[in-house]
Amino acid sequence: MSDEKRPKKELRQPQIGVGAVVIHKNRVLLVKRKNPPAENLWAIPGGKLQFGETLRQAAEREILEETGVSVKAGEIVHTFEIIDRDAEGQIRYHYIIIDLSGEYISGDPSPDDDALEARWVSKEELKNLPVNKFTRELLRKKFNF
Numbered sequence: 814m815s816d817e818k819r820p821k822k823e824l825r826q827p828q829i830g831v832g833a834v835v836i837h838k839n840r841v842l843l844v845k846r847k848n849p850p851a852e853n854l855w856a857i858p859g860g861k862l863q864f865g866e867t868l869r870q871a872a873e874r875e876i877l878e879e880t881g882v883s884v885k886a887g888e889i890v891h892t893f894e895i896i897d898r899d900a901e902g903q904i905r906y907h908y909i910i911i912d913l914s915g916e917y918i919s920g921d922p923s924p925d926d927d928a929l930e931a932r933w934v935s936k937e938e939l940k941n942l943p944v945n946k947f948t949r950e951l952l953r954k955k956f957n958f
Contacts, residue, residue, distance in 0.1 A: 827894075827907040831871040832859025833915030834891075834956065835884050840933035841958060842917075843948070844879055847927045850897045850906045856945040857912055858928065872913045880931040881923040887914035891951045912951060 834857055835842040844858045860875040862868065869886035876884045890912055897906040922931040934942065936958050939949075952958035 825904075827909050829862040830859055830908045830910040831862050831868050831875060832857040832910065832912045833872040833876050833884055833886050834912055834951065835876065835882065835915035835917055836956065836958070837917035837933065840935050841939070841952060841956070842876070842880060842882060842915075842922060843932065843934045843942075843944075844924065844928035845930040846945075847929045850895055850908075851945045853929070853943065854945040854948075855934070855942045856948045857951070858931065859910070859912070860926070862911075868911055868913060872915060875926075876915060877920075879924070879926045879928045880920070881925060882920040882931075883918040884915040885918055887916060890914050890955055893947050895947070910947070 842858060843855045845855050846852055858876050858879045859872065860879065862871045868889070872886040873884055876882055892909070892911050895906060895908045895910065896904060899905050922933060924931040939952070939958065
């Protein structure tokens, strides 16, 4: 059978997510996620890397799209993997997440894209929010936050 007559298999592969940790005036920029896998949890803003985009370009674009805040993305500060399965054990999501440092340039947080809320969060406020476990670990270990 020729290649053009063969049925195409669904291409399933891990997705690359990119975010930025932005701390300004002793507060960290966080979003409350609208969609799974971290639905209704506070997390580092970010999203999917697009084809042809550098990690820094993706982080800057995603932060702006999700929060309305302009940043200059820096170095990689953390990477982790999420493989989320349904009750039957089938994979629903597989993400490789790469978080960069981000330097605040301008803007006031306002949720957009897949964020329910976006705001600056102090170290004290963070203790009482439902925060994604990976975000909490990253902020504690790398930023003493």
